[in-house]
Amino acid sequence: MSVYEVNFDGLVGPTHSYAGLSYGNVASARNVAESSNPKQAALQGLAKMKQLHDAGFKQGILLPHERPYIPVLKQLGFSGTEASILQLAARQAPELLAAASSASCMWTANAATVSPSADTHDGRVHFTAANLNNKFHRSIEHPLTSRMLQAIFAEETVFAHHPALPAVSQFGDEGAANHTRLCVDYGQPGVELFVYGQHAFNYTSARPTRYPARQTLEASQAIARLHGLEPQRTVFAQQAPNAIDAGVFHNDVIAVGNREWLFYHEEAFLNEAQLLQELEEKLGLGVLKTIRVSGEQVPLNDVIHSYLFNSQLLSRPDGSMVLVVPLECREIASVSVFLDQLVGDTSNPINELLVFDLKQSMKNGGGPACLRLRVVLTEDELAAVHSGCLLTDELFGLLNAWVNKHYRDRLSFDDLSDPALLQESRTALDELTGLLNLGSIYDFQRV
Numbered sequence: 001m002s003v004y005e006v007n008f009d010g011l012v013g014p015t016h017s018y019a020g021l022s023y024g025n026v027a028s029a030r031n032v033a034e035s036s037n038p039k040q041a042a043l044q045g046l047a048k049m050k051q052l053h054d055a056g057f058k059q060g061i062l063l064p065h066e067r068p069y070i071p072v073l074k075q076l077g078f079s080g081t082e083a084s085i086l087q088l089a090a091r092q093a094p095e096l097l098a099a100a101s102s103a104s105c106m107w108t109a110n111a112a113t114v115s116p117s118a119d120t121h122d123g124r125v126h127f128t129a130a131n132l133n134n135k136f137h138r139s140i141e142h143p144l145t146s147r148m149l150q151a152i153f154a155e156e157t158v159f160a161h162h163p164a165l166p167a168v169s170q171f172g173d174e175g176a177a178n179h180t181r182l183c184v185d186y187g188q189p190g191v192e193l194f195v196y197g198q199h200a201f202n203y204t205s206a207r208p209t210r211y212p213a214r215q216t217l218e219a220s221q222a223i224a225r226l227h228g229l230e231p232q233r234t235v236f237a238q239q240a241p242n243a244i245d246a247g248v249f250h251n252d253v254i255a256v257g258n259r260e261w262l263f264y265h266e267e268a269f270l271n272e273a274q275l276l277q278e279l280e281e282k283l284g285l286g287v288l289k290t291i292r293v294s295g296e297q298v299p300l301n302d303v304i305h306s307y308l309f310n311s312q313l314l315s316r317p318d319g320s321m322v323l324v325v326p327l328e329c330r331e332i333a334s335v336s337v338f339l340d341q342l343v344g345d346t347s348n349p350i351n352e353l354l355v356f357d358l359k360q361s362m363k364n365g366g367g368p369a370c371l372r373l374r375v376v377l378t379e380d381e382l383a384a385v386h387s388g389c390l391l392t393d394e395l396f397g398l399l400n401a402w403v404n405k406h407y408r409d410r411l412s413f414d415d416l417s418d419p420a421l422l423q424e425s426r427t428a429l430d431e432l433t434g435l436l437n438l439g440s441i442y443d444f445q446r447v
Protein backbone atom coordinates (compact mmCIF):
# COMPACT_ATOMS: atom_id res chain seq x y z
CA MET A 1 0.00 0.00 0.00
CA SER A 2 1.25 3.53 -0.77
CA VAL A 3 2.24 5.65 2.19
CA TYR A 4 2.52 9.43 2.02
CA GLU A 5 3.88 12.27 4.03
CA VAL A 6 1.09 14.83 4.11
CA ASN A 7 2.03 18.34 5.19
CA PHE A 8 -0.68 20.20 7.08
CA ASP A 9 0.10 23.90 6.91
CA GLY A 10 -1.40 26.44 9.25
CA LEU A 11 -3.52 29.03 7.53
CA VAL A 12 -2.37 32.41 8.89
CA GLY A 13 -5.07 34.09 10.95
CA PRO A 14 -6.56 37.59 10.53
CA THR A 15 -4.69 38.97 13.59
CA HIS A 16 -1.15 38.10 12.47
CA SER A 17 1.05 40.65 14.27
CA TYR A 18 4.54 41.36 15.57
CA ALA A 19 4.27 41.52 19.32
CA GLY A 20 7.69 40.37 20.49
CA LEU A 21 6.12 37.58 22.51
CA SER A 22 8.76 34.89 22.11
CA TYR A 23 11.80 35.56 24.26
CA GLY A 24 14.68 33.55 22.82
CA ASN A 25 13.32 33.80 19.26
CA VAL A 26 15.49 36.58 17.83
CA ALA A 27 13.23 37.45 14.90
CA SER A 28 10.24 37.90 17.19
CA ALA A 29 12.27 40.27 19.38
CA ARG A 30 13.76 42.17 16.45
CA ASN A 31 10.49 43.03 14.74
CA VAL A 32 8.43 43.90 17.80
CA ALA A 33 5.83 46.63 17.29
CA GLU A 34 6.27 46.76 13.52
CA SER A 35 2.96 46.76 11.75
CA SER A 36 2.07 43.51 10.01
CA ASN A 37 0.15 42.57 6.88
CA PRO A 38 -2.14 39.62 7.73
CA LYS A 39 -3.53 39.44 4.19
CA GLN A 40 -0.09 39.13 2.66
CA ALA A 41 0.97 36.63 5.35
CA ALA A 42 -1.98 34.36 4.60
CA LEU A 43 -1.50 34.64 0.83
CA GLN A 44 2.22 33.84 1.14
CA GLY A 45 1.38 30.71 3.12
CA LEU A 46 -1.28 29.67 0.62
CA ALA A 47 1.10 30.19 -2.30
CA LYS A 48 3.56 27.74 -0.72
CA MET A 49 0.82 25.16 -0.18
CA LYS A 50 -0.40 25.53 -3.75
CA GLN A 51 3.00 25.23 -5.37
CA LEU A 52 3.81 22.09 -3.38
CA HIS A 53 0.39 20.67 -4.20
CA ASP A 54 1.02 21.41 -7.89
CA ALA A 55 4.39 19.68 -7.64
CA GLY A 56 2.60 16.50 -6.57
CA PHE A 57 2.99 16.65 -2.80
CA LYS A 58 0.01 15.99 -0.57
CA GLN A 59 -1.07 19.13 1.22
CA GLY A 60 -3.47 19.66 4.10
CA ILE A 61 -4.66 22.69 6.04
CA LEU A 62 -5.14 23.50 9.71
CA LEU A 63 -7.32 26.45 10.65
CA PRO A 64 -6.48 29.68 12.48
CA HIS A 65 -7.72 30.03 16.05
CA GLU A 66 -10.21 32.54 17.38
CA ARG A 67 -8.32 35.73 18.25
CA PRO A 68 -8.37 38.00 20.19
CA TYR A 69 -9.40 35.19 22.52
CA ILE A 70 -11.94 36.75 24.87
CA PRO A 71 -12.27 33.69 27.18
CA VAL A 72 -8.62 33.96 28.27
CA LEU A 73 -8.96 37.70 28.92
CA LYS A 74 -12.00 36.91 31.10
CA GLN A 75 -10.01 34.23 32.87
CA LEU A 76 -7.44 36.91 33.69
CA GLY A 77 -10.04 39.15 35.28
CA PHE A 78 -11.17 41.50 32.54
CA SER A 79 -14.93 41.82 32.55
CA GLY A 80 -17.79 43.66 30.92
CA THR A 81 -18.82 43.69 27.30
CA GLU A 82 -16.38 42.28 24.76
CA ALA A 83 -15.60 45.83 23.63
CA SER A 84 -14.78 46.95 27.15
CA ILE A 85 -12.72 43.81 27.84
CA LEU A 86 -10.58 44.66 24.80
CA GLN A 87 -10.24 48.29 25.85
CA LEU A 88 -9.39 47.51 29.46
CA ALA A 89 -6.78 44.95 28.45
CA ALA A 90 -5.23 47.38 25.93
CA ARG A 91 -4.91 50.02 28.64
CA GLN A 92 -4.00 47.95 31.69
CA ALA A 93 -2.04 45.03 30.25
CA PRO A 94 -1.14 45.54 26.58
CA GLU A 95 1.14 42.48 26.65
CA LEU A 96 -1.84 40.31 27.61
CA LEU A 97 -4.00 41.68 24.81
CA ALA A 98 -1.14 41.06 22.38
CA ALA A 99 -0.78 37.48 23.63
CA ALA A 100 -4.53 36.85 23.46
CA SER A 101 -4.49 38.14 19.88
CA SER A 102 -1.50 36.27 18.48
CA ALA A 103 -1.95 34.24 15.32
CA SER A 104 0.89 31.96 16.43
CA CYS A 105 -1.11 28.76 15.80
CA MET A 106 -0.05 29.24 12.14
CA TRP A 107 3.21 27.45 13.01
CA THR A 108 1.69 24.00 13.00
CA ALA A 109 5.04 22.26 13.50
CA ASN A 110 4.30 23.17 17.11
CA ALA A 111 0.70 21.95 17.09
CA ALA A 112 1.43 18.35 18.01
CA THR A 113 3.80 15.42 17.83
CA VAL A 114 2.66 12.77 15.38
CA SER A 115 3.79 9.14 15.19
CA PRO A 116 2.88 7.16 12.08
CA SER A 117 1.07 3.84 12.44
CA ALA A 118 4.16 1.86 11.40
CA ASP A 119 5.89 2.98 14.63
CA THR A 120 3.17 2.58 17.24
CA HIS A 121 2.17 -0.42 19.38
CA ASP A 122 -1.48 -0.44 18.35
CA GLY A 123 -0.87 0.37 14.68
CA ARG A 124 -2.77 3.66 14.83
CA VAL A 125 -1.46 7.15 14.00
CA HIS A 126 -0.91 8.90 17.34
CA PHE A 127 -1.21 12.64 18.01
CA THR A 128 -0.27 14.51 21.19
CA ALA A 129 -1.17 18.19 21.13
CA ALA A 130 1.75 20.31 22.37
CA ASN A 131 1.19 22.25 25.59
CA LEU A 132 3.52 25.06 24.37
CA ASN A 133 3.91 25.81 27.99
CA ASN A 134 6.92 28.08 27.73
CA LYS A 135 5.06 31.01 26.15
CA PHE A 136 1.74 32.26 27.44
CA HIS A 137 0.46 33.26 23.98
CA ARG A 138 1.10 29.73 22.72
CA SER A 139 -0.05 27.88 25.84
CA ILE A 140 -3.64 28.77 24.98
CA GLU A 141 -3.49 26.97 21.63
CA HIS A 142 -3.74 23.31 22.62
CA PRO A 143 -7.44 22.99 23.57
CA LEU A 144 -8.58 24.09 20.11
CA THR A 145 -5.69 22.29 18.42
CA SER A 146 -6.86 19.05 20.04
CA ARG A 147 -10.44 19.65 19.04
CA MET A 148 -9.39 20.43 15.47
CA LEU A 149 -7.13 17.40 15.15
CA GLN A 150 -9.89 15.18 16.47
CA ALA A 151 -12.33 16.63 13.95
CA ILE A 152 -9.93 16.17 11.02
CA PHE A 153 -8.54 12.78 12.09
CA ALA A 154 -11.75 11.46 13.58
CA GLU A 155 -11.75 7.76 12.77
CA GLU A 156 -10.85 6.04 16.05
CA THR A 157 -9.88 2.76 14.45
CA VAL A 158 -6.92 4.44 12.75
CA PHE A 159 -6.24 7.63 14.74
CA ALA A 160 -5.45 8.06 18.46
CA HIS A 161 -5.40 11.43 20.23
CA HIS A 162 -3.73 12.34 23.51
CA PRO A 163 -4.35 15.56 25.39
CA ALA A 164 -1.46 17.97 25.98
CA LEU A 165 0.97 17.07 28.77
CA PRO A 166 0.71 18.71 32.23
CA ALA A 167 1.04 22.48 31.91
CA VAL A 168 4.24 23.01 33.87
CA SER A 169 7.71 23.87 32.64
CA GLN A 170 9.07 20.39 33.53
CA PHE A 171 6.80 19.03 30.78
CA GLY A 172 7.36 21.85 28.29
CA ASP A 173 6.49 20.42 24.88
CA GLU A 174 6.77 22.19 21.53
CA GLY A 175 5.52 19.37 19.32
CA ALA A 176 6.97 18.23 16.03
CA ALA A 177 9.50 21.09 15.85
CA ASN A 178 11.66 18.94 18.12
CA HIS A 179 10.82 15.60 16.57
CA THR A 180 12.14 13.96 13.41
CA ARG A 181 11.53 10.54 11.98
CA LEU A 182 14.15 8.64 10.04
CA CYS A 183 13.23 5.57 8.01
CA VAL A 184 13.99 3.67 4.85
CA ASP A 185 10.45 4.02 3.58
CA TYR A 186 7.58 5.98 5.12
CA GLY A 187 5.54 2.81 5.48
CA GLN A 188 8.22 0.86 7.35
CA PRO A 189 8.95 1.22 11.06
CA GLY A 190 11.24 4.20 11.53
CA VAL A 191 13.40 5.65 14.27
CA GLU A 192 11.80 8.60 16.01
CA LEU A 193 14.29 11.21 17.15
CA PHE A 194 13.21 13.52 19.97
CA VAL A 195 15.44 16.52 20.58
CA TYR A 196 15.10 18.24 23.96
CA GLY A 197 16.53 21.41 25.40
CA GLN A 198 16.82 20.39 29.04
CA HIS A 199 16.50 17.47 31.42
CA ALA A 200 14.07 19.18 33.76
CA PHE A 201 14.26 16.96 36.84
CA ASN A 202 18.05 16.76 36.75
CA TYR A 203 19.11 20.09 38.15
CA THR A 204 22.83 19.66 37.50
CA SER A 205 22.56 18.75 33.82
CA ALA A 206 23.60 21.03 30.97
CA ARG A 207 21.12 23.70 29.98
CA PRO A 208 21.12 27.09 28.29
CA THR A 209 21.80 30.11 30.50
CA ARG A 210 20.47 32.97 28.40
CA TYR A 211 17.32 31.78 26.68
CA PRO A 212 14.77 29.18 27.77
CA ALA A 213 14.95 25.53 26.74
CA ARG A 214 11.34 25.05 25.73
CA GLN A 215 11.33 21.25 25.32
CA THR A 216 12.17 18.87 28.15
CA LEU A 217 13.40 15.30 28.05
CA GLU A 218 10.57 14.36 30.38
CA ALA A 219 7.99 15.66 27.90
CA SER A 220 9.58 13.81 24.99
CA GLN A 221 9.74 10.57 27.00
CA ALA A 222 6.08 10.88 27.98
CA ILE A 223 5.07 11.27 24.34
CA ALA A 224 7.11 8.23 23.31
CA ARG A 225 5.27 6.22 26.02
CA LEU A 226 1.86 7.56 25.04
CA HIS A 227 2.42 6.74 21.39
CA GLY A 228 3.60 3.24 22.21
CA LEU A 229 6.96 3.62 20.53
CA GLU A 230 9.52 0.86 20.68
CA PRO A 231 12.52 1.92 22.84
CA GLN A 232 14.71 0.14 20.30
CA ARG A 233 13.51 2.59 17.68
CA THR A 234 13.41 5.77 19.73
CA VAL A 235 16.27 8.20 20.32
CA PHE A 236 16.43 11.15 22.71
CA ALA A 237 19.16 13.71 22.10
CA GLN A 238 19.91 17.01 23.75
CA GLN A 239 20.09 20.18 21.73
CA ALA A 240 23.33 22.12 22.26
CA PRO A 241 22.66 24.72 25.00
CA ASN A 242 24.91 27.16 23.12
CA ALA A 243 22.70 26.92 20.06
CA ILE A 244 19.61 27.74 22.15
CA ASP A 245 21.47 30.67 23.70
CA ALA A 246 22.31 31.93 20.21
CA GLY A 247 18.62 31.90 19.23
CA VAL A 248 17.92 28.32 18.06
CA PHE A 249 14.72 28.02 20.08
CA HIS A 250 13.52 24.82 18.34
CA ASN A 251 15.58 22.01 16.86
CA ASP A 252 13.92 22.56 13.48
CA VAL A 253 15.87 25.81 13.21
CA ILE A 254 19.10 23.80 12.98
CA ALA A 255 18.28 20.30 11.69
CA VAL A 256 15.80 18.53 9.46
CA GLY A 257 15.41 14.85 8.66
CA ASN A 258 13.63 12.95 5.92
CA ARG A 259 13.75 9.22 5.20
CA GLU A 260 17.33 8.12 5.90
CA TRP A 261 18.77 11.62 5.60
CA LEU A 262 19.64 13.94 8.47
CA PHE A 263 20.60 17.46 7.37
CA TYR A 264 22.05 19.42 10.28
CA HIS A 265 24.59 21.94 11.48
CA GLU A 266 27.59 20.82 13.47
CA GLU A 267 26.55 23.02 16.40
CA ALA A 268 23.07 21.47 16.67
CA PHE A 269 23.54 18.72 19.25
CA LEU A 270 25.27 18.46 22.61
CA ASN A 271 26.68 14.98 21.94
CA GLU A 272 26.77 14.66 18.19
CA ALA A 273 28.93 11.54 17.96
CA GLN A 274 26.80 9.66 20.47
CA LEU A 275 23.63 10.65 18.65
CA LEU A 276 24.92 9.48 15.28
CA GLN A 277 26.06 6.18 16.75
CA GLU A 278 22.69 5.54 18.34
CA LEU A 279 20.83 6.44 15.16
CA GLU A 280 23.04 4.12 13.15
CA GLU A 281 22.51 1.26 15.58
CA LYS A 282 18.75 1.72 15.71
CA LEU A 283 18.24 2.28 11.99
CA GLY A 284 20.39 -0.68 11.03
CA LEU A 285 23.89 -0.70 9.71
CA GLY A 286 24.58 1.60 6.78
CA VAL A 287 21.11 3.17 6.65
CA LEU A 288 21.76 6.61 8.12
CA LYS A 289 22.96 9.28 5.69
CA THR A 290 23.99 12.71 6.86
CA ILE A 291 24.59 16.14 5.43
CA ARG A 292 26.60 17.90 8.10
CA VAL A 293 27.18 21.61 7.67
CA SER A 294 30.15 23.15 9.46
CA GLY A 295 30.41 26.58 11.02
CA GLU A 296 33.05 27.38 8.46
CA GLN A 297 30.60 26.74 5.63
CA VAL A 298 27.69 28.49 7.33
CA PRO A 299 28.25 30.31 10.65
CA LEU A 300 25.61 29.73 13.32
CA ASN A 301 24.47 33.32 13.06
CA ASP A 302 23.74 32.85 9.35
CA VAL A 303 21.84 29.65 10.16
CA ILE A 304 19.60 31.61 12.48
CA HIS A 305 19.00 34.53 10.14
CA SER A 306 18.52 32.49 6.97
CA TYR A 307 16.52 29.58 8.44
CA LEU A 308 18.48 27.25 6.16
CA PHE A 309 17.52 24.21 8.24
CA ASN A 310 13.93 25.29 8.73
CA SER A 311 13.44 23.88 5.31
CA GLN A 312 11.09 21.17 4.12
CA LEU A 313 12.95 18.20 2.76
CA LEU A 314 10.45 16.40 0.55
CA SER A 315 10.75 13.07 -1.26
CA ARG A 316 9.66 12.52 -4.82
CA PRO A 317 8.47 9.06 -5.91
CA ASP A 318 11.78 8.51 -7.78
CA GLY A 319 13.76 8.90 -4.53
CA SER A 320 15.10 12.38 -5.27
CA MET A 321 14.39 15.20 -2.84
CA VAL A 322 13.36 18.84 -3.00
CA LEU A 323 14.49 21.38 -0.45
CA VAL A 324 11.97 24.12 0.32
CA VAL A 325 13.69 27.20 1.73
CA PRO A 326 12.75 30.78 2.57
CA LEU A 327 13.95 33.68 0.44
CA GLU A 328 16.30 34.78 3.22
CA CYS A 329 18.54 31.83 2.25
CA ARG A 330 19.31 33.63 -1.01
CA GLU A 331 20.00 36.90 0.77
CA ILE A 332 22.81 35.57 2.98
CA ALA A 333 25.95 34.85 0.98
CA SER A 334 27.32 31.86 2.92
CA VAL A 335 23.97 30.10 2.76
CA SER A 336 23.33 30.84 -0.89
CA VAL A 337 26.76 29.52 -1.88
CA PHE A 338 26.22 26.42 0.24
CA LEU A 339 22.82 25.72 -1.31
CA ASP A 340 24.18 25.87 -4.85
CA GLN A 341 26.84 23.35 -3.89
CA LEU A 342 24.29 21.13 -2.15
CA VAL A 343 21.97 20.93 -5.13
CA GLY A 344 24.87 20.37 -7.53
CA ASP A 345 26.37 17.58 -5.42
CA THR A 346 25.19 14.22 -6.75
CA SER A 347 26.20 12.33 -3.61
CA ASN A 348 22.96 13.48 -1.95
CA PRO A 349 19.38 13.12 -3.29
CA ILE A 350 18.54 16.85 -3.16
CA ASN A 351 18.35 18.04 -6.76
CA GLU A 352 15.94 20.94 -6.58
CA LEU A 353 15.55 24.04 -4.49
CA LEU A 354 12.21 25.78 -4.10
CA VAL A 355 12.51 29.29 -2.69
CA PHE A 356 9.50 31.00 -1.12
CA ASP A 357 8.81 34.50 0.05
CA LEU A 358 7.46 33.91 3.55
CA LYS A 359 8.69 37.18 5.01
CA GLN A 360 5.55 37.89 7.02
CA SER A 361 6.02 34.64 8.91
CA MET A 362 9.81 34.80 8.97
CA LYS A 363 9.69 38.12 10.81
CA ASN A 364 8.20 36.20 13.72
CA GLY A 365 10.74 33.39 13.45
CA GLY A 366 8.67 30.95 11.39
CA GLY A 367 10.02 29.41 8.17
CA PRO A 368 8.67 26.77 5.78
CA ALA A 369 9.14 23.91 8.25
CA CYS A 370 7.48 25.81 11.11
CA LEU A 371 4.41 26.32 8.99
CA ARG A 372 3.70 22.62 8.51
CA LEU A 373 2.83 19.54 10.51
CA ARG A 374 4.00 16.32 8.89
CA VAL A 375 1.56 13.44 9.06
CA VAL A 376 2.64 10.17 7.48
CA LEU A 377 -0.45 8.27 6.33
CA THR A 378 -1.20 5.06 4.50
CA GLU A 379 -3.70 5.26 1.67
CA ASP A 380 -6.45 3.93 3.95
CA GLU A 381 -5.60 6.43 6.69
CA LEU A 382 -5.55 9.25 4.16
CA ALA A 383 -9.00 8.18 3.00
CA ALA A 384 -10.19 8.55 6.61
CA VAL A 385 -8.96 12.17 6.91
CA HIS A 386 -11.60 14.88 6.73
CA SER A 387 -11.36 15.66 3.03
CA GLY A 388 -12.38 19.30 3.45
CA CYS A 389 -8.94 19.99 4.92
CA LEU A 390 -7.00 18.56 1.99
CA LEU A 391 -5.94 21.14 -0.57
CA THR A 392 -7.38 21.00 -4.06
CA ASP A 393 -7.19 23.55 -6.87
CA GLU A 394 -10.75 24.52 -6.15
CA LEU A 395 -10.18 24.94 -2.42
CA PHE A 396 -7.09 27.02 -3.09
CA GLY A 397 -9.17 29.40 -5.20
CA LEU A 398 -11.83 29.60 -2.48
CA LEU A 399 -9.29 30.23 0.27
CA ASN A 400 -7.50 32.93 -1.69
CA ALA A 401 -10.79 34.70 -2.27
CA TRP A 402 -11.72 34.22 1.39
CA VAL A 403 -8.47 35.88 2.54
CA ASN A 404 -8.87 38.75 0.09
CA LYS A 405 -12.40 39.30 1.31
CA HIS A 406 -11.85 39.21 5.06
CA TYR A 407 -8.25 40.13 5.92
CA ARG A 408 -6.74 43.53 6.60
CA ASP A 409 -3.52 44.49 4.89
CA ARG A 410 -2.17 46.44 7.83
CA LEU A 411 -2.37 45.73 11.52
CA SER A 412 -0.70 47.43 14.47
CA PHE A 413 -1.15 47.14 18.23
CA ASP A 414 -3.89 49.79 18.36
CA ASP A 415 -6.04 47.71 16.04
CA LEU A 416 -6.15 44.76 18.42
CA SER A 417 -8.61 46.49 20.76
CA ASP A 418 -10.92 47.40 17.88
CA PRO A 419 -14.11 45.37 18.40
CA ALA A 420 -14.56 45.39 14.62
CA LEU A 421 -11.42 43.25 14.25
CA LEU A 422 -12.90 40.64 16.60
CA GLN A 423 -16.12 40.61 14.59
CA GLU A 424 -14.28 40.43 11.27
CA SER A 425 -12.21 37.50 12.50
CA ARG A 426 -15.23 35.60 13.73
CA THR A 427 -17.13 36.22 10.51
CA ALA A 428 -14.13 34.97 8.56
CA LEU A 429 -13.64 31.85 10.71
CA ASP A 430 -17.33 31.03 10.64
CA GLU A 431 -17.26 31.15 6.85
CA LEU A 432 -14.05 29.09 6.83
CA THR A 433 -15.54 26.19 8.80
CA GLY A 434 -18.32 26.24 6.23
CA LEU A 435 -15.86 26.20 3.32
CA LEU A 436 -13.98 23.28 4.87
CA ASN A 437 -17.19 21.58 5.95
CA LEU A 438 -15.81 21.13 9.45
CA GLY A 439 -18.76 21.93 11.71
CA SER A 440 -18.58 24.18 14.77
CA ILE A 441 -15.13 23.97 16.34
CA TYR A 442 -14.72 27.51 17.70
CA ASP A 443 -15.91 28.68 21.13
CA PHE A 444 -17.84 31.55 19.56
CA GLN A 445 -19.74 29.02 17.42
CA ARG A 446 -20.67 26.92 20.40
CA VAL A 447 -22.29 29.49 22.74
Ligand SMILES: NCCC[C@H](NC(=O)CCC(=O)O)C(=O)O
Binds near residue numbers: 021102107367
Ligand atom coordinates in the same frame (compact mmCIF):
# COMPACT_ATOMS: atom_id res chain seq x y z
N1 LIG B 1 8.16 27.33 14.92
C1 LIG B 1 8.18 28.75 14.80
C2 LIG B 1 7.48 29.36 15.95
C3 LIG B 1 7.57 30.84 15.98
C4 LIG B 1 6.82 31.43 17.13
N2 LIG B 1 6.84 32.88 17.09
C5 LIG B 1 6.02 33.62 17.83
O1 LIG B 1 5.16 33.12 18.53
C6 LIG B 1 6.19 35.12 17.75
C7 LIG B 1 4.93 35.89 18.05
C8 LIG B 1 5.19 37.33 18.26
O2 LIG B 1 6.25 37.71 18.75
O3 LIG B 1 4.27 38.15 17.96
C9 LIG B 1 7.41 30.93 18.44
O4 LIG B 1 8.39 31.51 18.90
O5 LIG B 1 6.92 29.92 18.97
